[in-house]
Amino acid sequence: MLSLLEQNPSLRWLGKQLFNREDPAAFFDPLLEKLNPMWVRQYVPARVRSVTDETVDTKTFLLEPASRWAGFEAGQHVNIGVDIDGIRRNRTFSLSSSPRQWHSDGTVTLTIKRLPGGLVTNWIHDNLQVGDVVGVGDAFGDFRVPEDQEPALYIAGGSGITPVLSQLETLAASEYSAPVTLLYFVRTQADIIGARKLYDLRQSWLALTLEIVATNESATPQFLSSTHLDGVAGIDERRCYLCGPQGLMDLAQELLGQRNIRKDRIHSTFFSVPKAALASDDLGGEVTFSRSNTGVTSEGDAPLLEIAEAANLSPRYGCRMGICHQCSCKKASGTVVNRLTGQASGPGEETIQLCISVPQGPVTIEL
Amino acid sequence: MKKLNEAQLNELEQDLNAIRQDVLADLGERDANYIRKIVRLHRSLEVGGRVMMPFGFIPPVFVAAVASLGLSKILENMEIGHNVMHGQYDWMNDPSLHSQTYEWDTACTGDSWRRTHNYEHHTYTNIIGKDRDYGYALLRLSDDRRWKPAHTLQFANYVLLSSFFQWGVGLHELEFERVRRGEISLAEKKGFLKEFFRKGGRQAFKDYVFFPVVTLPVAPIVLVGNIGANLIRNLWSSTVIFCGHFTQDAETFSEAECENESKGHWYLRQLTGSSNFTGPNWMHVLSGHLSYQIEHHVFPDLPAHRYREISPRVQAVCEKHGIHYNSGTFRKQYSTVLQRILKFSLPDKVRMRLEAA
Numbered sequence: 001m002l003s004l005l006e007q008n009p010s011l012r013w014l015g016k017q018l019f020n021r022e023d024p025a026a027f028f029d030p031l032l033e034k035l036n037p038m039w040v041r042q043y044v045p046a047r048v049r050s051v052t053d054e055t056v057d058t059k060t061f062l063l064e065p066a067s068r069w070a071g072f073e074a075g076q077h078v079n080i081g082v083d084i085d086g087i088r089r090n091r092t093f094s095l096s097s098s099p100r101q102w103h104s105d106g107t108v109t110l111t112i113k114r115l116p117g118g119l120v121t122n123w124i125h126d127n128l129q130v131g132d133v134v135g136v137g138d139a140f141g142d143f144r145v146p147e148d149q150e151p152a153l154y155i156a157g158g159s160g161i162t163p164v165l166s167q168l169e170t171l172a173a174s175e176y177s178a179p180v181t182l183l184y185f186v187r188t189q190a191d192i193i194g195a196r197k198l199y200d201l202r203q204s205w206l207a208l209t210l211e212i213v214a215t216n217e218s219a220t221p222q223f224l225s226s227t228h229l230d231g232v233a234g235i236d237e238r239r240c241y242l243c244g245p246q247g248l249m250d251l252a253q254e255l256l257g258q259r260n261i262r263k264d265r266i267h268s269t270f271f272s273v274p275k276a277a278l279a280s281d282d283l284g285g286e287v288t289f290s291r292s293n294t295g296v297t298s299e300g301d302a303p304l305l306e307i308a309e310a311a312n313l314s315p316r317y318g319c320r321m322g323i324c325h326q327c328s329c330k331k332a333s334g335t336v337v338n339r340l341t342g343q344a345s346g347p348g349e350e351t352i353q354l355c356i357s358v359p360q361g362p363v364t365i366e367l
Numbered sequence: 368m369k370k371l372n373e374a375q376l377n378e379l380e381q382d383l384n385a386i387r388q389d390v391l392a393d394l395g396e397r398d399a400n401y402i403r404k405i406v407r408l409h410r411s412l413e414v415g416g417r418v419m420m421p422f423g424f425i426p427p428v429f430v431a432a433v434a435s436l437g438l439s440k441i442l443e444n445m446e447i448g449h450n451v452m453h454g455q456y457d458w459m460n461d462p463s464l465h466s467q468t469y470e471w472d473t474a475c476t477g478d479s480w481r482r483t484h485n486y487e488h489h490t491y492t493n494i495i496g497k498d499r500d501y502g503y504a505l506l507r508l509s510d511d512r513r514w515k516p517a518h519t520l521q522f523a524n525y526v527l528l529s530s531f532f533q534w535g536v537g538l539h540e541l542e543f544e545r546v547r548r549g550e551i552s553l554a555e556k557k558g559f560l561k562e563f564f565r566k567g568g569r570q571a572f573k574d575y576v577f578f579p580v581v582t583l584p585v586a587p588i589v590l591v592g593n594i595g596a597n598l599i600r601n602l603w604s605s606t607v608i609f610c611g612h613f614t615q616d617a618e619t620f621s622e623a624e625c626e627n628e629s630k631g632h633w634y635l636r637q638l639t640g641s642s643n644f645t646g647p648n649w650m651h652v653l654s655g656h657l658s659y660q661i662e663h664h665v666f667p668d669l670p671a672h673r674y675r676e677i678s679p680r681v682q683a684v685c686e687k688h689g690i691h692y693n694s695g696t697f698r699k700q701y702s703t704v705l706q707r708i709l710k711f712s713l714p715d716k717v718r719m720r721l722e723a724a
């Protein structure tokens with residue numbers, strides 16, 4: 001019934017008049033949340049159906065989003081929102097299941113690895129349980145499965161396998177017959193994420209060649225090399241997909257480039273987990289104002305409000321001393337240091353006061 | 368105002384910053400739970416009030432409905448809207464509780480409030496000529512303003528302002544006194560007026576058109592009930608706000624003494640220009656903790672329910688620096704406000720003779 005307040009234009013208008021908010025349906029959230037957290041409208045809720053261990057530090061969470069969730073394509077990511085100590089934290093994760101599964105039973109999976117020092121991944125591992133509800137955003141990302149029966153090569157490393165799992169499952173289900181090779185780099189055999197799914201796919205889907213390389217099990221580390229690529233039949237004809245840590249991606253780009261594989265046939269997806277700046281890091285860095293498509297370099301000697309003004313933007317401001325919050329706006333990523341407290345912010349999306357925030361490393365501001 | 372030298376002001380700043388740091392470091396689930404609980408209570412009271420109102424032909428139900436809706440508006444304006452718009456809960460990263468997008472249940476637009484209150488009033492607190500909240504350009508509350516015969520009627524003006532407080536606050540940014548003096552033209556205020564009519568119209572439509580019309584057979588009851596609820600909110604919020612800055616000992620400042628002021632001096636001005644009142648817990652909640660106006664002015668963006676907890680520490684800092692901590696019972700503080708309004712309605716000569724007597 002509340003969805004009418006979102007979809008019917010005249011009811012939505014009426015709702016705005018009555019509840020003084022742009023999302024009138026969410027007015028009742030505080031009450032609905034207590035009755036059933038799956039009824040909230042402000043974000044799309046998703047209930048945790050099961051939690052399974054993949055490796056020592058990786059778990060797969062089976063989620064069932066509310067039916068209004070718009071779905072996704074294999075290889076896409078979503079923002080997941082969780083409340084940690086009173087703070088809404090949003091982080092991006094790849095969906096590791098196939099869209100087909102979502103169409104059939106309404107569930108999706110997230111495969112999440114603990115990051116050393118990572119606030120959200122560790123919290124999810126330690127606290128998120130069956131029956132809990134998280135927020136799930138619209139799917140995004142253009143890491144898409146190959147279309148017309150083209151030979152493909154996947155090079156994945158570590159937890160970079162997650163969108164690849166979704167794509168392989170999707171291709172297998174579509175009876176994809178062109179050759180598909182996966183080179184999967186893991187530290188040791190115990191670190192294989194989605195092992196069962198991969199082995200099952202190899203059994204049931206003849207087009208798949210699976211090669212798992214344990215980099216740290218021999219005397220000398222086994223990194224991606226020309227030898228691995230030599231073993232891929234007809235590599236020049238393949239569409240290539242890369243997903244993993246930056247080092248592996250750079251190496252793969254270089255090796256594929258040497259084989260004259262065209263850039264537009266190499267697709268990589270890499271949303272680096274934004275790194276928290278170290279206290280010892282210097283102030284300053286690249287500042288991106290995303291809405292106005294402006295980028296400037298900060299020397300770390302001025303707050304973001306002055307940086308924005310110097311870049312000819314005119315953000316709203318008031319006291320310019322951290323009291324009135326007129327200049328509060330959203331930081332999409334990066335770390336800023338609060339001039340008044342000297343404390344560094346988190347790395348993710350959050351609200352900051354421009355007049356007292358100094359960038360520490362690259363920062364993106366929604367301005 | 369108590370005079371402190373540069374070193375003392377520095378020390379005052381350090382002392383108050385230390386309190387602020389401690390609270391900031393401790394923000395978390397407790398604060399989130401508190402504000403969410405208040406928001407739930409507000410939703411329950413509003414839904415309850417709206418549902419009961421059409422049955423107001425039964426007298427006790429009418430009383431309950433008006434009280435419920437009136438309380439919901441008070442909670443929403445004072446403990447939720449005012450505090451959320453100060454950025455007290457921005458750290459929660461909840462879009463429904465974000466300072467720059469929150470829109471409250473009153474005629475004044477959130478944007479206008481953020482400009483006139485958060486920025487002007489909280490930055491230039493009690494500086495005569497710069498803080499337009501001091502007497503709302505309507506009342507003469509200190510001898511910094513010259514007495515005029517019209518001021519003899521200011522108690523009646525005060526009663527009117529209180530009764531229609533949401534509209535007074537809504538029109539505050541019009542700066543009508545400056546328009547009348549010809550300092551600014553009405554054309555400059557076109558943008559503001561457009562927003563005022565949009566928001567004010569929305570509020571009037573909701574309470575005085577929509578809800579009465581959808582309950583047509585009992586429309587007059589719903590209309591009267593909604594007027595009553597708005598009146599309760601208007602009287603209470605204006606009373607709380609008047610007790611915050613217009614009590615006997617709340618000080619005023621000149622532009623000259625605040626030029627290029629340090630943070631320490633700003634703190635001192637907030638401490639001496641504000642006043643608290645004591646009372647039971649429910650009174651603090653319904654005042655949006657503006658009963659701790661001093662703490663609020665020193666730390667406008669700390670969650671308000673924390674003011675009660677840090678009050679002893681703020682008092683200790685005041686004591687250490689020999690600053691008067693202006694507090695008293697609600698009855699005492701409010702009576703000094705009424706006295707101030709009455710006293711300054713009289714010509715200076717008469718007032719002084721009365722004060723001497």
